[in-house]
Amino acid sequence: MAEQSLSVFKTTSYQEKPFDHELSFGRTFTDHMFLMDYSEESGWHDARITPYQPLQIDPAAMVFHYAQSVFEGLKAYRSPEGDPLLFRPKQNLARLNQSNDRLCIPQVDEDFLLEALKQLIHIEQDWIPHTEGMSLYIRPTIISTQSFLGVAPSTNYKLIIILSPVGAYYKEGINPVKIAVENEYVRAVRGGTGEAKTGGNYAASLKAQETAGKDGYAQVLWLDGVEKRYIEEVGSMNVFFKIGNEVVTPRLNGSILNGITRDSAMQLLRHWGYDVVERDITIDELYDHYQQGDVKEAFGSGTAAAISPIGQLDWGENKMVFNNGETGYLARNLYDTLMGIQYGQQYDPFNWVVNV
Numbered sequence: 535m536a537e538q539s540l541s542v543f544k545t546t547s548y549q550e551k552p553f554d555h556e557l558s559f560g561r562t563f564t565d566h567m568f569l570m571d572y573s574e575e576s577g578w579h580d581a582r583i584t585p586y587q588p589l590q591i592d593p594a595a596m597v598f599h600y601a602q603s604v605f606e607g608l609k610a611y612r613s614p615e616g617d618p619l620l621f622r623p624k625q626n627l628a629r630l631n632q633s634n635d636r637l638c639i640p641q642v643d644e645d646f647l648l649e650a651l652k653q654l655i656h657i658e659q660d661w662i663p664h665t666e667g668m669s670l671y672i673r674p675t676i677i678s679t680q681s682f683l684g685v686a687p688s689t690n691y692k693l694i695i696i697l698s699p700v701g702a703y704y705k706e707g708i709n710p711v712k713i714a715v716e717n718e719y720v721r722a723v724r725g726g727t728g729e730a731k732t733g734g735n736y737a738a739s740l741k742a743q744e745t746a747g748k749d750g751y752a753q754v755l756w757l758d759g760v761e762k763r764y765i766e767e768v769g770s771m772n773v774f775f776k777i778g779n780e781v782v783t784p785r786l787n788g789s790i791l792n793g794i795t796r797d798s799a800m801q802l803l804r805h806w807g808y809d810v811v812e813r814d815i816t817i818d819e820l821y822d823h824y825q826q827g828d829v830k831e832a833f834g835s836g837t838a839a840a841i842s843p844i845g846q847l848d849w850g851e852n853k854m855v856f857n858n859g860e861t862g863y864l865a866r867n868l869y870d871t872l873m874g875i876q877y878g879q880q881y882d883p884f885n886w887v888v889n890v
């Protein structure tokens with residue numbers, strides 16, 4: 535890939551920053567953003583940090599019609615000394631390229647993008663919240679921008695990174711969420727785009743989520759798209775169940791997102807001596823174990839959601855309440871340990887944290 539350079543154009547009008555307690559998820563955006571363009575002639579070029587501003591895009595841009603786009607989600611945290619820290623950013627950039635591959639989007643130079651991201655975070659570091667549990671969410675997105683209505687990979691793209699200071703993703707915070715097993719709709723099928731981080735997967739999830747939301751559920755748990763039996767993921771989180779002495783999480787089968795928090799949770803659990811098993815697990819099997827009293831706790835993992843205990847999982851009339859609806863031992867310990875590492879307060883045995 536050709537050598538790239540980064541230009542920086544600073545804003546002249548800085549916004550007033552919100553207080554940490556006013557933050558929810560994804561509603562506030564910082565003063566600057568990163569942009570980079572792709573064309574067949576020049577490859578990825580014109581990398582720049584500019585004031586945060588609306589984009590001017592042709593209504594015929596392919597992304598509006600055929601959804602050829604990918605995104606990522608990672609976070610910057612503030613260390614006790616006040617310095618910005620990133621958590622496993624290389625994994626996110628590698629996954630971005632895996633999603634690019636699936637969506638026929640040209641590969642990006644991961645090393646260059648990491649340096650550009652660090653520079654953006656450095657400029658925006660005052661936006662990183664000071665309160666534990668809060669962070670600066672980083673949202674890289676690539677959209678197809680060629681003005682063309684034929685169905686084909688675009689010849690032009692725009693990569694955008696925006697930043698958003700955030701609090702908890704779920705209004706419940708670290709308190710257990712209530713989830714419904716989705717029986718009607720499916721999120722993804724094997725061979726489809728379920729493993730890629732692409733907007734279409736999330737669009738496909740809205741209908742079920744809307745219905746479940748009206749019934750008081752935080753999210754739905756997706757089953758596989760063919761037999762509607764195998765547990766997949768929640769959409770904003772991967773899922774784990776402590777069954778007997780094992781911690782079980784659905785294996786990556788092509789339609790489940792390869793979560794970086796999922797991987798971190800597995801590494802920590804194994805480091806602590808737990809038997810973590812990645813395998814197919816049907817909802818019937820989970821319910822059988824539940825009826826036998828073997829499901830000790832359930833939780834989800836995700837960048838936005840962090841570690842989120844699942845207090846109740848409703849499968850039609852069958853209701854499963856885990857750990858009396860309270861935060862379980864593993865969820866609490868994973869949450870505390872991940873937070874400790876991410877905020878630079880605790881020994882990082884895996885060298886996950888990257889200084890900006």
Ligand code: COI
Pocket residue numbers: 606607608736769770771836837838839
């Ligand atoms: C994340 O956890 O970063 C995600 O991308 C989930 C989300 C759609 C909020």
